Amino acid sequence: MSIDILKASINTIKNAEKIVVLTGAGISTESGIKDFRSRKGIYQLAPEYILSIDYFYQQPKEFYQFALENLYHPEAAPNSGHMILSKWEQAGKIQQIITQNIDGLHQKAGSKNVIEFHGTMKTASCQNCGKIYLTEEIIIRLKNLEEFYVCDNCETKQKRNRYIKPDVVLFGDTGEWFTFEGFNTIHNMVNRADCLLVLGTSLKVTPFSTFPQYRRHGVPMIIINIGDTPYDFEANTYVIQDSIGKSLSQIHTAIKEC
Known part of the structure; x- marks a missing residue:
């Protein structure tokens, strides 16, 4: 400088x-x-597609596994x-x-x-009823429920309509x-x-x-x-x-x- x-x-x-x-x-x-695009960034671990709205709906378990490991840092100061x-x-x-x-x-x-x-990784929301879940709740659900990413506060014909998505903006998302x-x-x-x-x-x-x-x-x-x-x-x-x-x-x- x-x-x-x-x-x-x-x-x-x-x-x-x-x-x-x-x-x-x-x-x-x-x-x-970690940042995203540097030589040591997140996209060196996986393609950008994993953080897309399409991948979230196609592979919610895999999406959450990657997101919780790489985007959620409650211990960071x-x-x-x-x-x-x-x-x-x-x-x-x-x-x-x-x-x-x-x-x-x-x-x-x-x-x-x-x-x-x-957006933020502190919370996630049902894409149907809008119920907000703390990410800590999602982690507990992940350990105890097979379909932890499906909201149990509302009902729809299609389960994917009530998926719980982290409140972050994904590729293809708004x-x-x-x-x-x-x-x-x-x-x-x-x-x-x-x-x-x-x-x-x-x-x-x-x-x-x-x-x-x-x-x-x-x-x-x-x-x-x-x-x-x-x-x-x-x-x-x-x-x-x-x-x-x-x-x-x-x-x-x-x-x-x-």
């Missing part, structure tokens, strides 16, 4: 009062959670990056965190204003925010920001990757990510290809000393 970029990032965060944060897997890898974002929110700097992550670590760190754009109203809400949040902070995402997966396009002209964007993104050379953009926890700690310390 160059000194000039670090100074610019410090000044930007120091003066900002309406920061919108976009986060991806890169902030969670520092808590020991927030790292310094998560904690600093929470402190900045409490200080009134951060207006909103919009995350691709499904691990709940932002909330564990104390952040309140979090949109889980791709989520709570995948509506005109949802997108419009996020676009307005980004448009009102006086700083866009992008952490741990390559910004190459749509529709999440489109969100930076809605920042107002001249509004600074800070990107902290090990790899490249399509926005790295845009005007008023500061790129730091380093650890998120380390980088945010440096910025946070510098702001406190100002």
